[in-house]
Amino acid sequence: MPGVIKERLFTPGPTPLLMEAQARAMVANVHHRTEAFRQIMRETLDLLKYYFNTQNDVLILASSGSGAMEGSVSNLVSPGERVLVGTAGKFGERWLGLAEVYGIEAAKVEAPYGHPLNIGEIKDRLEKDGPFRAVYVQATETSTAVSHDVKALGEIVKNYPETCLVVDAITGLGTTELSPDEWGLDIVIGGSQKAVMIAPGLAFVSVSEKAWKMISSAKLPRYYFDFAKERKNQAKGETSYTPATTLIITLHSALQYIKRIGRENLIANAALLAEATREAAKALGLKLFAVSSPANAATAVCAPEGMDSGAIVKEMRNRFGAVIANGQGSMKGKIFRLAHLGYYDVPELFAAVAALEVALLKLGQKIELGSGVRAAQEVYLRQSS
Amino acid sequence: MPGVIKERLFTPGPTPLLMEAQARAMVANVHHRTEAFRQIMRETLDLLKYYFNTQNDVLILASSGSGAMEGSVSNLVSPGERVLVGTAGKFGERWLGLAEVYGIEAAKVEAPYGHPLNIGEIKDRLEKDGPFRAVYVQATETSTAVSHDVKALGEIVKNYPETCLVVDAITGLGTTELSPDEWGLDIVIGGSQKAVMIAPGLAFVSVSEKAWKMISSAKLPRYYFDFAKERKNQAKGETSYTPATTLIITLHSALQYIKRIGRENLIANAALLAEATREAAKALGLKLFAVSSPANAATAVCAPEGMDSGAIVKEMRNRFGAVIANGQGSMKGKIFRLAHLGYYDVPELFAAVAALEVALLKLGQKIELGSGVRAAQEVYLRQSS
Numbered sequence: 001m002p003g004v005i006k007e008r009l010f011t012p013g014p015t016p017l018l019m020e021a022q023a024r025a026m027v028a029n030v031h032h033r034t035e036a037f038r039q040i041m042r043e044t045l046d047l048l049k050y051y052f053n054t055q056n057d058v059l060i061l062a063s064s065g066s067g068a069m070e071g072s073v074s075n076l077v078s079p080g081e082r083v084l085v086g087t088a089g090k091f092g093e094r095w096l097g098l099a100e101v102y103g104i105e106a107a108k109v110e111a112p113y114g115h116p117l118n119i120g121e122i123k124d125r126l127e128k129d130g131p132f133r134a135v136y137v138q139a140t141e142t143s144t145a146v147s148h149d150v151k152a153l154g155e156i157v158k159n160y161p162e163t164c165l166v167v168d169a170i171t172g173l174g175t176t177e178l179s180p181d182e183w184g185l186d187i188v189i190g191g192s193q194k195a196v197m198i199a200p201g202l203a204f205v206s207v208s209e210k211a212w213k214m215i216s217s218a219k220l221p222r223y224y225f226d227f228a229k230e231r232k233n234q235a236k237g238e239t240s241y242t243p244a245t246t247l248i249i250t251l252h253s254a255l256q257y258i259k260r261i262g263r264e265n266l267i268a269n270a271a272l273l274a275e276a277t278r279e280a281a282k283a284l285g286l287k288l289f290a291v292s293s294p295a296n297a298a299t300a301v302c303a304p305e306g307m308d309s310g311a312i313v314k315e316m317r318n319r320f321g322a323v324i325a326n327g328q329g330s331m332k333g334k335i336f337r338l339a340h341l342g343y344y345d346v347p348e349l350f351a352a353v354a355a356l357e358v359a360l361l362k363l364g365q366k367i368e369l370g371s372g373v374r375a376a377q378e379v380y381l382r383q384s385s
Numbered sequence: 386m387p388g389v390i391k392e393r394l395f396t397p398g399p400t401p402l403l404m405e406a407q408a409r410a411m412v413a414n415v416h417h418r419t420e421a422f423r424q425i426m427r428e429t430l431d432l433l434k435y436y437f438n439t440q441n442d443v444l445i446l447a448s449s450g451s452g453a454m455e456g457s458v459s460n461l462v463s464p465g466e467r468v469l470v471g472t473a474g475k476f477g478e479r480w481l482g483l484a485e486v487y488g489i490e491a492a493k494v495e496a497p498y499g500h501p502l503n504i505g506e507i508k509d510r511l512e513k514d515g516p517f518r519a520v521y522v523q524a525t526e527t528s529t530a531v532s533h534d535v536k537a538l539g540e541i542v543k544n545y546p547e548t549c550l551v552v553d554a555i556t557g558l559g560t561t562e563l564s565p566d567e568w569g570l571d572i573v574i575g576g577s578q579k580a581v582m583i584a585p586g587l588a589f590v591s592v593s594e595k596a597w598k599m600i601s602s603a604k605l606p607r608y609y610f611d612f613a614k615e616r617k618n619q620a621k622g623e624t625s626y627t628p629a630t631t632l633i634i635t636l637h638s639a640l641q642y643i644k645r646i647g648r649e650n651l652i653a654n655a656a657l658l659a660e661a662t663r664e665a666a667k668a669l670g671l672k673l674f675a676v677s678s679p680a681n682a683a684t685a686v687c688a689p690e691g692m693d694s695g696a697i698v699k700e701m702r703n704r705f706g707a708v709i710a711n712g713q714g715s716m717k718g719k720i721f722r723l724a725h726l727g728y729y730d731v732p733e734l735f736a737a738v739a740a741l742e743v744a745l746l747k748l749g750q751k752i753e754l755g756s757g758v759r760a761a762q763e764v765y766l767r768q769s770s
Contacts (some may be wrong), residue, residue, distance in 0.1 A: 003650025004730045019404075026411050265388025319769070320732045345389045347705045347736035354735035354758050358765060369762045370755030373739050377754045380743060384704070 005321040010352050012142050012171055012298040012325060012339035014193040014200055021198055021253035025246040032245050038237030040252050045234060047255035051196065051263060052173065052188060052206050054180040059230045060251075061203040062244040065170040065191030066094065068203035071225030072136070072166045072187050073098045076211065078219035081133040082107060084125060086117040086153075090143035090328045091168060095136040102220055107132070113144050113331060114300075116293040119152045126160060133214070134164045139172025139188075143328045145300035145337055146290045147176060154183035164211045170194055171297035174263070175270040175341045186211040195266065195297070196258070197343040198250045207231070266342075270296040273340035273349050276379035280353040283375035284360065284367060289335045298339040300327070304365055309336040315359035322355050346380055390706040395737050397527050397556055397683040397710060397724035399578040399585055406583055406638035410631040417630050423622030425637050430619060432640035436581065436648060437558065437573060437591050439565040444615045445636075446588040447629040450555040450576030451479065453588035456610030457521070457551045457572050458483045461596065463604035466518040467492060469510055471502040471538075475528035475713045476553060480521040487605055492517065498529050498716060499685075501678035504537045511545060518599070519549045524557025524573075528713045530685035530722055531675045532561060539568035549596045555579055556682035559648070560655040560726045571596040580651065580682070581643070582728040583635045592616070651727075655681040658725035658734050661764035665738040668760035669745065669752060674720045683724040685712070689750055694721040700744035707740050731765055 009016050030037050041060075048058040061067055073095075077083060083104055085095040088111035099106035107129055109121045117137060126132065135157055140147050150167050157165040164186040169178060173188070174195025180188050185208075192202035207215070207227060215228055229240050258266055277299040278288055289300035303309035309326055310333055316322040327335040338352060353372040361367040394401050415422050426445075433443040446453055458480075462468060468489055470480040473496035484491035492514055494506045502522060511517065520542055525532050535552050542550040549571040554563060558573070559580025565573050570593075577587035592600070592612060600613055614625050643651055662684040663673055674685035688694035694711055695718055701707040712720040723737060738757040746752040 003646040003652075003654040004728060006728075006730050006733075008732065023411075026408075261388040267388075269388040321730065322732065343389060343391075345391050345706065347393070347707065347740050348391075350739035350758070351732035351736035354739065354762060355732050358762055361766070370757075370759030372755075373735070373758045374755030377739060377743055381746070 007321045008323065008348070010322055010324045010338050010340075012194075012337060012341065013191065015195070015197055015339065015342040016344060017199060018197040018254050018257055018343050020257065021250045024253040025250040028246045028249040030245055030249070032239070032243050037245065040249060041234070041237040041239070041243070044248055044252040044255065047252065047259060048204055050259055051255055052180060052190070052204070053178055053263065054188070054206050056180060056206045056208045057231055058204055058206045059227060059234055060239070060243070060248060061205065061225065061230070062201065062241065063203045063225070064200060065168070065189055065203045067225055068189045068205045069094060069168060070098055071205065071222060071227055072189060073102055073104065074220045074222035074225060075215045075227045076164055076166070076187070076218050077102070077104055077133045078217070079103065082131070084109065084122065084132040084135045086122055086135065086137040086148065088115055088117055088144060088146060088148070089113055089138075089141040091138050091141055114146065114289045114291050116146050117148045119149050119156070122153060123156045126156065126163070130160070130163070132163050134166050136166045137168070139167050139169040139176060139178065140295040140297050142171045142298060143331065144289060145295045145298045147172070147293045147295045149293070150178070150185060151183045154185050158184040161210070164214055171295070171341060174258070174266050175296040177264075177267055180206055180208070192247060192251060195270065195342040196251065196254055198247065198254050201244050201247045202251060267296070269345070270341050272379065272383050273344055273346070274299055276349055276376035277338055277340060277353070279375040279379050280372035284357065284372045297341040298325075298337045300335045300337045302335055303333070304360070307363060307365070308333045311363055312336050312356070312359055315362055316355060319359060320355040322352060349376055392706045393708065393733070395707055395709045395723050395725075397579075397722060397726065398576065400580070400582055400724065400727040401729060402584060403582040403639050403642055403728050405642065406635045409638040410635040413631045413634040415630055415634070417624070417628050422630065425634060426619070426622040426624070426628070429633055429637040429640065432637065432644060433589055435644055436640055437565060437575070437589070438563055438648065439573070439591050441565060441591045441593045442616055443589055443591045444612060444619055445624070445628070445633060446590065446610065446615070447586065447626065448588045448610070449585060450553070450574055450588045452610055453574045453590045454479060454553060455483055456590065456607060456612055457574060458487055458489065459605045459607035459610060460600045460612045461549055461551070461572070461603050462487070462489055462518045463602070464488065467516070469494065469507065469517040469520045471507055471520065471522040471533065473500055473502055473529060473531060473533070474498055474523070474526035476523050476526055499531065499674045499676050501531050502533045504534050504541070507538060508541045511541065511548070515545070515548070517548050519551050521551045522553070524552050524554040524561060524563065525680040525682050527556045527683060528716065529674060530680045530683045532557070532678045532680045534678070535563070535570060536568045539570050543569040546595070549599055556680070556726060559643070559651050560681040562649075562652055565591055565593070577632060577636060580655065580727040581636065581639055583639050584632065586629050586632045587636060652681070654730070655726050657764065657768050658729055658731070659684060661734055661761040662723055662725060662738070664760040664764050665757035669742065669757045682726040683710070683722045685720045685722045687720055688718070689745070692748060692750070693718045696748055697721050697741075697744055700747055701740060704744060705740040707737060734761055
């Protein structure tokens with residue numbers, strides 16, 4: 001009945017677009033083999049270093065984050081070498097799939113869905129079952145909305161000069177403090193449709209000197225995702241293949257916005273929204289899916305007993321134009337995920353929680369209207385002056 | 386401290402922009418003396434008839450709404466004639482100012498701020514103090530957020546064949562059911578930055594046959610706002626002076642959106658948001674400024690005893706990027722106005738109310754967090770299936 005329903009994304013990617021960056025792309029009638037574009041490319045790579053908090057090289061790839069994940073296997077490993085995968089959800093499992101298609105033996109350390117990886121277990125495995133060419137993990141496992149302790153893991157892998165640590169930080173970047181250089185995160189992977197608040201289509205990858213050394217001798221086949229070739233070209237503001245020009249210009253603009261507000265404030269914003277979302281969910285009698293170490297990027301919430309989470313997703317979309325994510329794989333129907341990374345702010349969280357209250361009530365849940373919002377407001381008040 | 390703060394307008398004009406219409410303007414590289422533009426102009430005028438709910442001519446002017454108000458005086462009246470003004474706020478007073486600069490004697494029927502016009506009083510005045518060439522009123526007095534009963538007034542003025550009824554419906558259109566042809570609203574005025582959800586810069590005016598007859602003999606001077614000249618040109622898809630092309634193309638797109646969702650649903654949406662806002666304000670212990678007949682376009686709320694409404698405006702802006710309107714003139718500091726016309730939806734209202742709760746609490750008010758949101762949710766639930 002209400003005539004106006006705005007589409008709003010509360011999904012862990014794509015995320016709401018920064019309109020000032022979108023507008024820049026609208027006027028980006030540029031050829032990529034020009035000094036004008038090379039200048040934008042160089043500035044964007046510098047801004048990415050700020051965003052990644054690293055002095056390592058950062059490369060831009062015209063692909064989704066999964067392309068950079070593939071490249072982080074094919075560039076780093078040679079046939080016959082072994083790798084170690086830490087997995088606790090769908091994206092951890094992707095590392096296993098990648099190793100498999102390249103014929104690489106992957107040992108795995110697994111945590112149940114909803115749990116963070118046991119870093120001690122990875123430490124043991126490195127000690128007793130090595131050598132491994134690389135350790136592959138997520139900073140944030142988006143499918144379960146759990147964060148892993150990549151800092152602790154970095155301190156361990158540092159002691160293995162022949163082992164690289166590869167971190168899928170696709171939803172970790174801009175939502176968690178990361179210190180790749182200090183912590184020894186040799187390869188860090190990002191994607192455009194996440195906290196950097198632009199559309200899908202770009203992947204980013206930072207590469208440490210330790211990783212470059214291994215890359216120089218790694219023998220798996222790679223062509224499109226050839227990091228050394230990209231390094232050489234991108235140092236000149238060029239790319240090996242046609243770059244996604246408008247996305248890069250949008251990225252340039254979005255990173256300028258992030259630099260303006262401050263990376264640490266972008267991260268604090270996600271942390272505040274995450275805590276407020278968790279408190280709101282608890283106030284509504286809902287169970288959080290993350291047993292511990294919940295992510296700042298998104299919050300996974302268990303559907304009430306006997307209710308399919310898909311029904312909540314549907315109510316939110318139909319009534320309020322609010323797109324939230326269902327669970328993936330075996331979690332489908334059991335959880336829903338409310339994201340709060342990137343270009344989200346506090347009033348939007350209030351709106352999402354109020355909408356969720358109405359949706360749950362309409363689905364027959366006993367809900368004290370306004371109580372979730374109150375819990376979110378209280379978190380905001382505690383954390384703001 | 387939160388890094389991301391989005392600018393959001395809760396003002397009774399400008400209102401939030403419809404992005405799909407904005408995007409159309411971005412690609413509008415068109416000359417106005419071409420068949421391509423004439424086609425857009427003709428279609429836009431047809432869509433405006435739908436939006437106004439009239440078969441009368443509708444004209445587009447490159448001006449703010451005030452330009453069309455001026456034209457509604459200068460086109461209709463001759464020196465020595467008298468007019469009758471119904472005034473209950475700042476925009477009613479504008480009619481008096483317009484009559485004065487043109488040297489036209491204006492009798493007035495006045496209602497105190499916060500009250501609607503007494504239509505019976507206007508009826509008496511017409512009977513006992515005429516003749517009047519025109520009666521000037523607002524459909525919605527935006528400064529006090531009060532609606533006037535223009536339907537009842539139309540039924541009365543219909544009986545005076547030499548008197549036109551002129552209605553400033555700048556915030557009335559798209560928020561209230563209007564039936565200009567049936568009710569005898571001879572001139573109805575609209576503006577672009579209101580419920581039609583585009584930027585400022587255009588005024589619209591519908592003109593009845595009765596009004597055209599008077600216009601043909603009216604002797605006040607007019608040049609830019611010459612309705613008869615515009616009528617002749619716009620019938621051909623032309624304009625007398627350079628039209629604001631991108632705004633007209635944006636308008637074309639926004640009116641297509643409104644036709645798609647339905648004018649009656651746009652109005653119902655504003656009515657729902659208005660009722661929810663009033664109930665939320667009352668639940669928070671706030672007094673509504675409108676004593677009766679509150680507008681659907683905006684809600685005027687009295688600041689708590691001893692608090693300057695400017696402080697609330699400032700908190701909302703600084704904390705939440707939410708721009709709400711202070712009172713105007715003598716109401717400044719005493720009321721604030723939350724608008725809900727045009728491209729607003731229910732989750733945004735929840736967000737605005739939750740933000741207002743926090744703002745008031747921060748200013749020392751005793752507020753039960755979530756109670757205003759709950760009142761708004763309950764209105765939504767009563768009115769939706």
